[in-house]
Amino acid sequence: MNEIIHLSATELAAKLRAGEITSVAAVQAHLDRIAEVDGGERGVNAFLHVNTEEALAVAAEVDAIRAAGGADAQALHPFAGVPIAIKDLIVTKGQPTTAASKMLEGWMSPYDATVIEKIRAAKLPMLGKTNLDEFAMGSSTEHSAYGPTRNPWDLDRIPGGSGGGSAAAVAAFEAPLALGTDTGGSIRQPGAVTGTVGVKPTYGGVSRYGAIAMASSLDQIGPVTRTVLDSAYLHELIGGHDAADSTSLNEPVPALIAAAEQGASGDMTGVRVGVIKELQGEGYEAGVQARFDESLEALRAAGAEIVEVSCPNFKYALGAYYLIMPSEVSSNLAKFDGVRFGTRVLPAEGPLTIERVMGATRAAGFGDEVKRRIILGTYALSAGYYDAYYGSAQKVRTLIQRDFDAAFAQADVLISPTSPTVAFELGSKTDDPLAMYLNDVATIPANMAGIPGITVPGGLSEGLPVGIQFLAPAREDARLYRAGAALEKLLEDKWGGRLIDQAPELSAATTGGVS
Amino acid sequence: MSAISREDVAHLAQLAHIEMSDAELDKMTGELGVIVDSIASVSEAASADIPATTHPIALSNVFREDVVGTTLTAEEALMNAPDSVDTRFKVPAILDGE
Numbered sequence: 001m002n003e004i005i006h007l008s009a010t011e012l013a014a015k016l017r018a019g020e021i022t023s024v025a026a027v028q029a030h031l032d033r034i035a036e037v038d039g040g041e042r043g044v045n046a047f048l049h050v051n052t053e054e055a056l057a058v059a060a061e062v063d064a065i066r067a068a069g070g071a072d073a074q075a076l077h078p079f080a081g082v083p084i085a086i087k088d089l090i091v092t093k094g095q096p097t098t099a100a101s102k103m104l105e106g107w108m109s110p111y112d113a114t115v116i117e118k119i120r121a122a123k124l125p126m127l128g129k130t131n132l133d134e135f136a137m138g139s140s141t142e143h144s145a146y147g148p149t150r151n152p153w154d155l156d157r158i159p160g161g162s163g164g165g166s167a168a169a170v171a172a173f174e175a176p177l178a179l180g181t182d183t184g185g186s187i188r189q190p191g192a193v194t195g196t197v198g199v200k201p202t203y204g205g206v207s208r209y210g211a212i213a214m215a216s217s218l219d220q221i222g223p224v225t226r227t228v229l230d231s232a233y234l235h236e237l238i239g240g241h242d243a244a245d246s247t248s249l250n251e252p253v254p255a256l257i258a259a260a261e262q263g264a265s266g267d268m269t270g271v272r273v274g275v276i277k278e279l280q281g282e283g284y285e286a287g288v289q290a291r292f293d294e295s296l297e298a299l300r301a302a303g304a305e306i307v308e309v310s311c312p313n314f315k316y317a318l319g320a321y322y323l324i325m326p327s328e329v330s331s332n333l334a335k336f337d338g339v340r341f342g343t344r345v346l347p348a349e350g351p352l353t354i355e356r357v358m359g360a361t362r363a364a365g366f367g368d369e370v371k372r373r374i375i376l377g378t379y380a381l382s383a384g385y386y387d388a389y390y391g392s393a394q395k396v397r398t399l400i401q402r403d404f405d406a407a408f409a410q411a412d413v414l415i416s417p418t419s420p421t422v423a424f425e426l427g428s429k430t431d432d433p434l435a436m437y438l439n440d441v442a443t444i445p446a447n448m449a450g451i452p453g454i455t456v457p458g459g460l461s462e463g464l465p466v467g468i469q470f471l472a473p474a475r476e477d478a479r480l481y482r483a484g485a486a487l488e489k490l491l492e493d494k495w496g497g498r499l500i501d502q503a504p505e506l507s508a509a510t511t512g513g514v515s
Numbered sequence: 516m517s518a519i520s521r522e523d524v525a526h527l528a529q530l531a532h533i534e535m536s537d538a539e540l541d542k543m544t545g546e547l548g549v550i551v552d553s554i555a556s557v558s559e560a561a562s563a564d565i566p567a568t569t570h571p572i573a574l575s576n577v578f579r580e581d582v583v584g585t586t587l588t589a590e591e592a593l594m595n596a597p598d599s600v601d602t603r604f605k606v607p608a609i610l611d612g613e
Contacts, residue, residue: 110591203571217570246577247570319554330531337532340604344597347534351611359534371533376547378527379519392558394567399560401568433546434553450571474572 004029006501009082009176009230016081019066023059023081027125030083031055034127034174037152040512045149046159046169047128048088051095055083055125062123077122079233084119085175087166088129089136090221091210092116095126099212100144101134103342103365113210114245115179115221115238122237127175130165134367135333136186136214138162139439142430143369150426151194153464153503155510157423160190160439166224167194172506177234178224183214184321185419185443187222191455192418192467195499197484198224199231200443202474203450204249206235207242215328216247218321218447226500228456228485232260235477251475259478263485266493269303271483274411278314279442284420287461292417295458295468298490299415299483309410311403313396314445320396321444322437323380323389329370330377336365372433401449408473413483416442418455418467446471454480456488457499465499519547 004012004026015021031052038044062081065072091097091109093116098104112120119126133143141149141164149164151157152172159168166178167190180187182200191198199222206221213219223234239253275296280289300306338344338361339354346352347360366374380389407414419439429436446453451474458468468487472479492498504510521544528535528543535543589602598605 107595110587110594204574243579247572247574249572249574313560316557316560319557322550322554323557334532338597339606340592341595342597352607353611354607354609355532356534357607358532359529362532363534366533371535371539372543372546372550374531374533375524375527375543376550378531379523379547379551382527382530388558389554391567392561394569395561395565396557397568397571398565401571434549437550448571 002029002032005033005173007176008227009079009225010227010233012176013079013082016066017078023062023125024056026081027055027059027083027127030127030175036508036513037172037506037511038174038513040508042150042155043511043513044152044168044172044174044506045147046130046165046172046174047085048098048100048131048146048165049095050128051126054094055127058123058125077237079237080123081125082177083125083127083175085127085130085166085169085178086116087132087163087178087180089132089181089212090116090179091212092126092129095129097129097212098146099135100132100146101365101367101370102145103336105343107342111210114207114242116210118238124177130163130169130178132165133162134370135212136162136181136183137329137369137373139185139189139436140429141165142426143367145367148426151423152506153195154423157425157464158193160193160419160423162186163190163224167191167196167198170194170196170224170226171500171503176226177230179238180222180224181211182220182222182447183218184325184447185440187224188443188453188455188467188469189419189439191224193423193465195457195465195503196224196226197228197231197454197456198222199235199454199480200446200452201235201239202249202452202477204247205253205452205477206239207245207248209242209244213332215325216332217328218325226498228454228481228488229257229260229264231454232256232481249475254475254478256478256481259481260485263482264489266302266486266489268299268483268486271304271413272411273299273304273306273483274309274407274414275306276314276407276414276416277308277310278312279416283438283441284417285422285461288417288420288422288466291459291461291466292468295487295491296415298494299487302486302490307410309407309414311407311445313399313403316396317400317445317448318437318441320393321448322376323393324397326373326377327380327390328377329373330381333370333374336362369433397448400445404445404449404451404473413479414471416469418442418469422461422464422466442469450474452477452480454484456484457491459491459499460502519544519551
């Protein structure tokens, strides 16, 4: 296998700056990898669109600037020339944005998301757009209208969701970096089941302008990478205030790279780590619990003070989430009406009124899970039910915030398994929406409270990755990078290398792709 | 609460402007019933004295200077429209009939 694609983004960036590798070579290596493992009959299917021409052009531009030297070369972002993949929920000029829905098949955004403007300014070549559950609704990427993504660790299993494409692309060495979005765990749960790193920043820490809205009080864009330090670099690049997003925090981005570098010493002396009593035990697979317990031991041995914290209202979090999220979904997706953009479907018979065109368009354009959530949200917001459902759910949100406040009075960071199970088999939960929803039980509380979370690889159970989640108070994202990098270092010392290097070798032979 | 009937789902689908076949309504009614039952517990947690949280990190008075920013041109705004005339979206008839 080409060694360029095995480098972390930070390692690749250093080689680009030193002139050991050109950006064109780096982009081409990843494009070759995509051609080899993504498209075959049993391909990973992480990409919905591959942006070959533009990616190579940006790479060539970076190479030319570096070759010329001088002030322009000095002014380049440290990651200039490092390729990145973009979740197809984030709008991009010049590439289609579909949200993995038939509703937006072939849709071309007339504007760039703010995070895309930042990536263009830093000259990171965009490899393409990654697969997801339709409109980011799901935990397995099986609700994509363009076929599921496969988990690179086992091609018969799910890569998590909704951002399964971004996580699988990074895990399969098709990209060193990717962007995801996290409404209830859509960055962290795919990170956990693919053995990669994913961060949900503090709500408002990264602009959401140009992320197609699912549930606006919960959505957050964040980094998807193979190492904690890579996430820190990407997070600092995309973070910061944006006047185009009225929920954006008008505060400087914290020093995340420095925190990750501090954590990489492995020293956790004086750091109080709170184990959330309610996010372990029953419902968590034995193998997941075992890796979690080992991580706690490693942190304790490195000087961390392990304390137990209780968040009694977390038992209501999933229920409250499945009221608030669909309510916001039903409102946000009302704009897909077949008039201004997207698909328009005419009714098979009868008069062509706007109401009937809308009904036919939304029937054909949306998949089952999207319809379920729109109907559920319409129900929760309807007269007679509003107080009992939506109103109560918002009160539960207050209770969850209070639980976190109490927990963070005792601990600097909190820790739990990221997902209660390892990756399950494709198709095994598609007929049971409730079982699917339970995948996000450990990740949802952070979205409800707006606090940041990270998942780092915690080892294997039955040959499949387990994720460990850290949570920090709002605006304290740096603590995640310190603790995450420390655990990464401690476990890699034990394993003798990165977990992702234990993944089975993918090739054109295993995926049916082009060799 | 709970007990969501097939008629309820048909009415909600109409409100949400999603045409549904009889088979779809049957399936959706069953699935929503299970989901609604499982989320009913939230009302037991929410007593009257607890304030609602609408926004995870509350910001107030988010203003900007009253200056013209970047906006889409008519051509850009219409580039994805299923149907348009001149500089306008073309909308199907609002009312049935001539």
